[in-house]
Amino acid sequence: TQLLEQSPQFLSIQEGENLTVYCNSSSVFSSLQWYRQEPGEGPVLLVTVVTGGEVKKLKRLTFQFGDARKDSSLHITAAQPGDTGLYLCAGYNSGYGGATNKLIFGTGTLLAVQP
Amino acid sequence: ETGVTQTPRHLVMGMTNKKSLKCEQHLGHNAMYWYKQSAKKPLELMFVYSLEERVENNSVPSRFSPECPNSSHLFLHLHTLQPEDSALYLCASSRALGRAFQETQYFGPGTRLLVL
Numbered sequence: 001t002q003l004l005e006q007s008p009q010f011l012s013i014q015e016g017e018n019l020t021v022y023c024n025s026s027s028v029f030s031s032l033q034w035y036r037q038e039p040g041e042g043p044v045l046l047v048t049v050v051t052g053g054e055v056k057k058l059k060r061l062t063f064q065f066g067d068a069r070k071d072s073s074l075h076i077t078a079a080q081p082g083d084t085g086l087y088l089c090a091g092y093n094s095g096y097g098g099a100t101n102k103l104i105f106g107t108g109t110l111l112a113v114q115p
Numbered sequence: 116e117t118g119v120t121q122t123p124r125h126l127v128m129g130m131t132n133k134k135s136l137k138c139e140q141h142l143g144h145n146a147m148y149w150y151k152q153s154a155k156k157p158l159e160l161m162f163v164y165s166l167e168e169r170v171e172n173n174s175v176p177s178r179f180s181p182e183c184p185n186s187s188h189l190f191l192h193l194h195t196l197q198p199e200d201s202a203l204y205l206c207a208s209s210r211a212l213g214r215a216f217q218e219t220q221y222f223g224p225g226t227r228l229l230v231l
Contacts (some may be wrong), residue, residue, distance in 0.1 A: 004157070033219075040224060040225075041224050042117065042119070042205050042207070042222030042223050042224050042225050043158075043205075043222050044117065044222070045220070045221075088158070102171075103160070103220060104157075105158035106157060107156075108157070
């Protein structure tokens with residue numbers, strides 16, 4: 001069974017602080033996605049990383065895919081209250097060989113940014 | 116607004132009731148999914164449909180019965196549920212199945228289900 005463990009589970013910080021969320025697995029993924037889910041809504045895709053070692057930036061968010069494609073991190077610079085939400089990593093399993101490639105979701109990190 | 120709508124947004128039902136959840140996507144996608152999101156657990160994939168054909172049934176109890184009459188609509192029929200089935204049920208769609216590895220799934224807002 002492929003699992004994606006996220007840490008920390010909960011994070012409460014002040015506006016302007018920096019933070020990093022980690023997504024770790026013992027399994028290799030062909031790609032990894034990060035989603036943000038706000039209360040009362042479904043997850044919304046932020047980014048997809050594909051290549052080991054890849055770094056992508058989305059304004060104040062920086063995403064990195066581990067060299068071995070087993071882990072990823074999300075770094076937020078100068079967090080704002082609008083960044084509040086549940087952050088989910090999700091990996092497409094590689095070499096599954098079935099009719100579908102399943103998207104395996106991580107355990108989630110709940111972020112609260114206080115003004 | 117992601118182009119995926121779900122109704123109802125909230126549902127309270129007794130264990131002997133029968134109800135249905137509805138999902139509609141306005142994106143022209145060919146694949147649709149049902150997920151279950153419970154507290155303290157990762158999103159769990161329940162069912163996958165591609166071009167109205169079920170291609171995945173992820174060991175879901177038979178008290179959950181999906182239906183996909185066309186590529187734009189997906190239903191989840193519920194009967195004799197248990198309190199532990201209380202959760203947020205999310206529908207998603209994608210252009211095609213994730214055969215490669217970069218298919219983006221677009222999620223609806225979910226139906227918050229409470230089983231009493």
